[in-house]
Amino acid sequence: MTPPTSAGICEDDDGLRGDLRSALEREGYVVRATASGAEAMRSFASNPPDVLVLDIGLPDADGRDVCQALRARGVLTPVLFLTAREALSDRLSGFHAGGDDYLTKPFALAELLVRVNALCRRVPASAATSAEDPGLVLDPAAHAIVHGEQTIPLTPTEFRLLAALAAHPGHVVRRATLVAAAWPEGAIVHDNTLDAYLARLRRKLRDAGAPTEIKTARGVGYVFG
Amino acid sequence: MTPPTSAGICEDDDGLRGDLRSALEREGYVVRATASGAEAMRSFASNPPDVLVLDIGLPDADGRDVCQALRARGVLTPVLFLTAREALSDRLSGFHAGGDDYLTKPFALAELLVRVNALCRRVPASAATSAEDPGLVLDPAAHAIVHGEQTIPLTPTEFRLLAALAAHPGHVVRRATLVAAAWPEGAIVHDNTLDAYLARLRRKLRDAGAPTEIKTARGVGYVFG
DNA sequence: TCCTACGTGAACGCAACCTGAACACCCGCC
């Protein structure tokens, strides 16, 4: 790795955080470590590192929410989640939140390093995307978009759709992925149903004067950005 | 929905291979499945798909060797390994062989799909370091060429064509090979259709100021480089 | 020079997609 690469950590356990830091530094990374979701947002939103390691079980937040919040603010950095849980649904939700990989505790540091290196080997496609997204934030609690002063309410399905799109700004999300994200497994969703929801989302974003738009990748899927 | 992305499978177990195929096809991938290392090399070396799922324990070869052999022939496709082994050293050796992810059997198909989608979202960074021209990168997720700051969108067919050409920079790719790569098996493709697509690709590359060109090998095929 | 292979701009049909509106359904409320 020729250029100095920076890594961000968010892990509340002091011992593990120290271990992660020293392991990554030995590997040649410049490390910024945080211990809470709030601290991570402050540190990584405005100045994202090249790769992020996020604990899911933080004292003040869920790591997946942190990831989504960062994605909503235009942070494209690859994310590796650390989770104590084994459940498949937990892992999948991590991916849906915009994560790129996960590790279940306990894990070997050597494996973490290999996975982090693998994430760094790959660069986000749209480097052109600005680091700062002008005030468009998803509020999972209220199922709404917050744009400056105004709050745009969304139905549950609309919200799941937009979240799946906003989790990967600048990247094409396939239609099948969107269906999988917004509808329960095994549901039969008419092609046009997805179209109709996209139209509703676009209209709501447009009416609210949101600075983002949903572009169509014909034959592939959709891009949020 | 026109299937935009192709996936390759190498798995000797008939049942699992079938499951993988149908799961990926449901997800919208065009799937080419093989049952042995030799078959995988024949099928994927000359005409690589967008993502590969390789079993490590094949009857005639080690999946890691297959991956390394493909890499040596310029195949940049992201690889996900399937392994029955739990040992950490096995997993790490998969990464060292040029793999990008792995799954330990048994696994949930939903998890495999999520991981395969995640691999497709990313750009082969190795493209920048390979014989391929630096700064011209194919983005399978977006079906686009990334050239420096700008992203040139391609239609699905254009992308499959260019991918087939760029997989062997400096080598002649026969017209029949290109047709096989870009069109579904058994499709009748008028000669001039290929010509027209080549003209479009050249124009897009030229307009974008790309440092590469597609040369004609009269009576044989085309060379990317 | 003739013949064949390839190049390329334009035109066209059709599938994919967009969208406003109607319809079906669920649920809390009176």
Added chain:
DNA sequence: GGCGGGTGTTCAGGTTGCGTTCACGTAGGA
């Protein structure tokens, strides 16, 4: 039970753009 608001789904008509073909021009080999 009847009613109304909110949510999810389907329909119908219009629009767009991909894939294909055509017509004609150009280059290469014998």
